[in-house]
Amino acid sequence: MEILIIAVAGLLVIAAGNQLAPRVGVASPLLLLALGAGVGFLPFVSAIELDPDIVLEVVLPPLLFSTAVSMPVMDFRRELRAVAALAVGLVAVSATIIGLVVHAVMPTIALPWAIALGAVLSPTDAVAITVARGSGVSQRIITILEGEGLFNDATALILLSSATAAGIAHSADALQPAALVSGFLTSLALALAIGWAVGEGSIRVRSRITNPTADTVVSFTIPFLASLPTDYLGGSGLVAAVVAGLVISFRRPRLLPPAHRQTAQQNWRTIELILEGGIFLFMGLQAYGIVQDVVDGGFGLRAAVLLAAGTGALAVLVRVAFVAPLLVWLRRVRRRHRQHLEEERQRLERFETRLEQARDIDDELLAKHGLSAEQWHQAVTGWRDRLERGQRRQRRRGADLDYFTADPLGPREGAVIVWAGMRGAVTLAAAQTLPLTTPNRPFLLLVALLVASGSLVIQGLTLGGVIRLVRPRMASRTADDAERERLLRLLGDAATSRHADALTPAEARELAIETIRVQRHALLDARDEGLFSSSSLEYALERLDAKEILLTTAE
Structure with a gap:
């Protein structure tokens, strides 16, 4: 007691x-x-x-x-x-x-x-x-x-x-x-x-x-x-x-x-x-x-x-x-990273140029190297994936430098x-x-x-x-407000492909929930690349969560 x-x-x-x-x-x-x-x-x-x-x-x-x-x-x-x-x-x-x-x-x-x-x-x-x-x-x-x-x-x-x-x-x-x-x-x-x-x-x-x-x-x-x-x-x-x-x-x-x-x-x-x-x-x-x-x-x-x-x-x-x-x-x-980022950007540009040139290779040159068109296409696809990974990494590093x-x-x-x-x-x-x-x-x-x-x-x-x-x-409250506006535009773009023409109320609600989830994935992809501040991301995520909870609890 x-x-x-x-x-x-x-x-x-x-x-x-x-x-x-x-x-x-x-x-x-x-x-x-x-x-x-x-x-x-x-x-x-x-x-x-x-x-x-x-x-x-x-x-x-x-x-x-x-x-x-x-x-x-x-x-x-x-x-x-x-x-x-x-x-x-x-x-x-x-x-x-x-x-x-x-x-x-x-x-x-x-x-x-x-x-x-x-x-x-x-x-x-x-x-x-x-x-x-x-x-x-x-x-x-x-x-x-x-x-x-x-x-x-x-x-x-x-x-x-x-x-x-x-x-x-x-x-x-x-x-x-x-x-x-x-x-x-x-x-x-x-x-x-x-x-x-x-x-x-x-x-x-x-x-x-x-x-x-x-x-x-x-x-x-x-x-x-x-x-x-x-x-x-x-x-x-x-x-x-x-x-x-x-x-x-x-x-x-x-x-x-x-x-x-x-x-x-x-x-x-x-x-x-x-x-x-x-x-x-x-x-x-x-x-x-x-x-x-x-x-x-x-x-x-x-x-x-x-x-x-x-x-x-x-x-x-x-x-x-x-x-x-x-x-x-x-x-x-930070200064060294800025220099390295510029060097990486130049390397990626050169790599992208060579990749564009590789697309136009003729069959005679492929035969000379013992490659089929399918093999070459697979190789180019792999290089394209590698380029995209490098570009995502560069965007994230650039966002980090902007943050600092x-x-x-x-x-x-x-x-x-x-x-x-x-x-x-x-x-x-x-x-x-x-x-x-x-x-x-x-x-x-x-x-x-x-x-x-x-x-x-x-x-x-x-x-x-x-x-x-x-x-x-x-x-800075002003900077946060401006960034939130950009973030809301991103969410709007993520939802542009979703249409609700001639749908029943239940179907419209399911489509709205699916749209919110698409927007959330776009938001989290932006987070992974560091494109927005954590406070703005949290603000947008809370808004999406509130909307989804409201829709999922509706009769």
């Missing part, structure tokens, strides 16, 4: 927090964090400690899966370089630098445990990005931040595991670069393989389910079907859940009926609201217990606060030093990427996985809590001011 009362109270607090947040001008995660901390410090509330396995194995897989399903795969593919650099390179660099500085400042913390703390503090939180999502910045920034938050947990947890093993063994052998790289690649390979297999298999199974509610129930199992076996085999279960989500995000518009997608999306939004709100609420509730452990152990609150402030500031400085050259490198890559050119990342955007990279509940959950025998464990937990909560509060509350100060490129 007590657990049920707590659960009901928690749900009501989460709902109230999300309702009140816009009115007080604070993001709901920050409000729930403050509410949790306030309740936790009440004298009649006992200390609360949430099992970290619940966060890492129960809460985070569906949360990250839901975020991945909602992420446009086209945008993620385009930002893969930036995401990989931040999720792997920045985490490794941050963990190492923070660990070295912590060990130098507090020699009583051995280097392996200092690096373990650095690994805990390094990754940003994909859930915490909800603070930045409503700020109006460009979709490129949101995609990079979300992608980083989805994948950097794997790097951090591998570093944490290796540092913990080194600390227990009193040896730094587990922190050798070769061992870390090998462990990371093995973990990533397992996650990619299992995540892809689960995503591809589950979407095919769901395509055969006729009941939208049953389909939604199956979707609830997917993040765990991906994460549990991956964790058991030694891979990153969180990354596996993310990969499964990305596969489903890409495949579901072609394979799942609109009613299934809409039902699943609505239910997943509710699940996401509960889990996201709960994780920040419990993060605040645990504050009292962690502080009390530090006081009881005589570790010193002042030292923890000072170390948290120093490491938090250091993490931001390292992020600045990493993001600045990263943006320069990305601009150089229309929304470049300069110093202003880099400042937002730096400041919006907040720590969150993953930091505290990862810190709580430290063994109970870890030296100064309560002290390290408090530092992790202070850095995570301080990052959320300070960066979250000031992000809007930073955006107004640096004035980055914002999402």
Whole structure:
């Protein structure tokens, strides 16, 4: 009964927090964090400690899966370089630098445990990005931040595991670069393989389910079907859940009926609201217990606060030093790609010219080479298919370059990427996985809590001011409207061959549904070539889905 009362109270607090947040001008995660901390410090509330396995194995897989399903795969593919650099390179660099500085400042913390703390503090939180999502910045920034938050947990947890093993063994052998790289690649390979297999298999199974509610129930199992076996085999279960989500995000518009997608999306939004709100609420509730452990152990609150402030500031400085050259490198890559695209265009033009000439070859020349007209026709058809594939690839690369050119990342955007990279509940959950025998464990937990909560509060509350100060490129409503008009014309062209002359109402309805499906295929083909922005594609897809649902539910 007590657990049920707590659960009901928690749900009501989460709902109230999300309702009140816009009115007080604070993001709901920050409000729930403050509410949790306030309740936790009440004298009649006992200390609360949430099992970290619940966060890492129960809460985070569906949360990250839901975020991945909602992420446009086209945008993620385009930002893969930036995401990989931040999720792997920045985490490794941050963990190492923070660990070295912590060990130098507090020699009583051995280097392996200092690096373990650095690994805990390094990754940003994909859930915490909800603070930045409503700020109006460009979709490129949101995609990079979300992608980083989805994948950097794997790097951090591998570093944490290796540092913990080194600390227990009193040896730094587990922190050798070769061992870390090998462990990371093995973990990533397992996650990619299992995540892809689960995503591809589950979407095919769901395509055969006729009941939208049953389909939604199956979707609830997917993040765990991906994460549990991956964790058991030694891979990153969180990354596996993310990969499964990305596969489903890409495949579901072609394979799942609109009613299934809409039902699943609505239910997943509710699940996401509960889990996201709960994780920040419990993060605040645990504050009292962690502080009390530090006081009881005589570790010193002042030292923890000072170390948290120093490491938090250091993490931001390292992020600045990493993001600045990263943006320069990305601009150089874009220039090289523009040059390669022009070279490829010229090669395709030469190939097309030779192909046109090949059509006019005479029978005498064919006989000289021992070829029949049928064989030559098959060869020309194969070359034509090859040319069309090359032209599609060139159109997609050209669309990618247009995407980068229309929304470049300069110093202003880099400042937002730096400041919006907040720590969150993953930091505290990862810190709580430290063994109970870890030296100064309560002290390290408090530092992790202070850095995570301080990052959320300070960066979250000031992000809007930073955006107004640096004035980055914002999402353009005018450009979106113009693109949507072009997209609607594309849909109109796809439907021009469908006529409804002299049809019964039932036949007209079936023809209308078939027309919508033809339009959807044209829309998804345009998506695969990157011809429109993800926001415009989503807008058009939602319109088509609404029309089809209306027609299929009509009497």
